Amino acid sequence: MALHAVDDLGEAFEATKAFLWPFDASRWLKLAVVVLFVGGVGGSFPTSGTNVSTDAGQFPTDGATFPIDLGPITLADAGDVFALVAVAVAVGILLALLFGVVGSVMEFVLITSLREEEVHVRRYFREHLGAGLRLFGFRFAMGLLALLLIAGPILALLFAGGGPETFGPGRVVGLVLVAVPLAVVFGTVFSLIDGFTTFFVVPVMLVEDRGVLSAWGRFWGVLKGDWKEYLVFVVLTAVLTLVAATAVGFVVGIVGLLLVGPVVVAGIASAVTGSPVLLAVVVGIGLVAGLAVLFVAAIVRVPVVTYFRYYAMLVLGDTETELDPIPERRSRIRAVGSDEGPETPDDASGAESA
Numbered sequence: 136m137a138l139h140a141v142d143d144l145g146e147a148f149e150a151t152k153a154f155l156w157p158f159d160a161s162r163w164l165k166l167a168v169v170v171l172f173v174g175g176v177g178g179s180f181p182t183s184g185t186n187v188s189t190d191a192g193q194f195p196t197d198g199a200t201f202p203i204d205l206g207p208i209t210l211a212d213a214g215d216v217f218a219l220v221a222v223a224v225a226v227g228i229l230l231a232l233l234f235g236v237v238g239s240v241m242e243f244v245l246i247t248s249l250r251e252e253e254v255h256v257r258r259y260f261r262e263h264l265g266a267g268l269r270l271f272g273f274r275f276a277m278g279l280l281a282l283l284l285i286a287g288p289i290l291a292l293l294f295a296g297g298g299p300e301t302f303g304p305g306r307v308v309g310l311v312l313v314a315v316p317l318a319v320v321f322g323t324v325f326s327l328i329d330g331f332t333t334f335f336v337v338p339v340m341l342v343e344d345r346g347v348l349s350a351w352g353r354f355w356g357v358l359k360g361d362w363k364e365y366l367v368f369v370v371l372t373a374v375l376t377l378v379a380a381t382a383v384g385f386v387v388g389i390v391g392l393l394l395v396g397p398v399v400v401a402g403i404a405s406a407v408t409g410s411p412v413l414l415a416v417v418v419g420i421g422l423v424a425g426l427a428v429l430f431v432a433a434i435v436r437v438p439v440v441t442y443f444r445y446y447a448m449l450v451l452g453d454t455e456t457e458l459d460p461i462p463e464r465r466s467r468i469r470a471v472g473s474d475e476g477p478e479t480p481d482d483a484s485g486a487e488s489a
Contacts, residue, residue, distance in 0.1 A: 138363065138364055138367050139364055139449075139450055139453035139454065140364045140365070140367040140368040140371060140450050141367065141371070143446055143449040143450050143453065144371065144446065146449055146465070146468050146469070147442055147443075147445045147446035147449055148442065149468045149471070150445040150449070150461070150464055150468055151438055151441045151442045151445055153464070153467075153468075154249065154252060154441060154445075155437070155438055155441060162254050163434060163437055164434075165248075165254040165256050166245075166248070166254055166437045166440075166441070167430060167433040167434040167436075167437055168256060168433070169241045169244050169245050169248070169254075169256060170245075170433045170436050170437055170440050171429070171430065171433040172234065172237050172238040172241040173238055173241045173242055173245055173440065235271055235274065235275070236267065236268065236271045238271075239267040239268070239270040239271035239274065240260055240263055240264055240266075240267025240268070240270075240271075241260070241267070242267065242270060242333060242337050243259065243262075243263035243266050243267055243270075243337060243340075243341065244256060244259040244260055244263065245440070245444060246337055246338055246341055246444060246448075246460065247259045247262075247263065247341065249441065249444055249445060249448070249460075249461070250341070250448075250460050250461055252464070266340055266341075269346055269347050270332070270337065270340075270347055272347075273332065273347040273348075274329065274332070277325055277328060277329065278325075280325075281321055281322070281325040284317070284321050285314075285317045285318055285321050285322070288313055288317060289310065289313060289314050289317065292306075292309065292310055292313055293310065327369070330369070330372075331354070331358070331365075332347070332351070334372075334443070334444070334447035334451075335354050335358075335447060335451050336350045336351050336354050337350075338447070338448055338451055338458070338460040339353050339354050339451075339458055341460065342458055342459075342460050343458070353458070354458075357451075357454055357455045357458065360454070361454040364450060364453075364454050365450070365454075368446075368447070368450050372443065372446070375443075376443075379439045383432065383435050383436055383439060386435050387428065387431065387432040387435060390428055390431050390432075391428045394424040394427055394428055395421065395424050395425060395428060398417060398420055398421040398424050399421075401417045401420075402414070402417045402418070402421065405417050445461070445464075448460045448461050449461070449465065452465060
């Protein structure tokens with residue numbers, strides 16, 4: 136007996152093709168904004184941070200001098216540095232939380248766009264702000280719980296018997312033997328919870344207007360009843376994600392080299408010459424280039440993210456008809472597949488207001 140999780144692979148491709156083609160620049164750009172928040176970029180980029188050592192052995196000694204004289208560092212200077220680091224950390228945490236909130240709301244913007252077959256970022260964002268905040272709260276709580284379960288026993292072992300200064304080879308081995316299984320087990324469990332929440336619980340929240348926990352309870356019964364379908368979904372999604380991430384990473388890597396590579400070379404040249412003005416200009420251009428690469432990565436990921444979301448919604452609808460988020464799209468795809476009639480083409484060329 137064929138599994139829906141296998142059959143829906145091809146239907147997800149047809150749904151993605153019908154939604155994204157013929158190409159419409161406005162639709163793709165709006166989806167790229169959404170994808171920028173709901174997923175990673177699928178590649179790695181150069182960072183602006185550089186580890187600089189004042190050890191003379193790290194620099195040429197043939198008469199060359201470092202262009203900036205730091206002078207002696209006092210306790211007051213150390214306090215200023217600590218304050219700056221604390222502010223930077225606080226700002227980073229706030230930005231991460233803001234990104235998480237926006238990303239949670241964008242999950243609903245994405246699914247609504249795929250269900251309605253129209254992309255309206257601002258409208259859907261306002262409509263689903265409350266649901267997105269609830270999703271963020273759930274994700275935040277799960278993250279804290281995972282951190283507690285993984286870090287708690289490790290910290291207990293770390294500070295048992297006098298703290299880290301009493302460490303010997305035996306305690307180091309014991310710490311590793313505790314830390315690795317904890318990270319693997321709880322990391323896998325919470326990754327599955329987060330994945331099921333993103334792929335299935337969010338659509339259930341939309342279809343039946345439920346909160347996160349209520350939607351999880353509704354989905355849990357479906358998951359237990361068709362666990363083989365969802366096991367196959369997890370395995371196939373993991374394999375396809377690896378393939379897609381490799382392809383996206385390759386494309387983004389080339390774009391990154393073309394845009395960011397020259398900036399890095401210019402930055403090295405400015406550091407050697409010691410020109411602060413040139414260095415500031417290079418840093419500014421580098422930030423712009425980095426953001427450009429990030430957005431290009433989001434555009435490249437649009438069909439990938441669209442495909443996986445359609446795939447999940449098709450599996451959800453096949454395992455529980457009442458929770459089907461895309462019944463009309465499913466009917467058109469299967470009508471074409473059974474030669475019952477042509478699929479009605481999407482009017483993707485029409486203007487879509489933000």
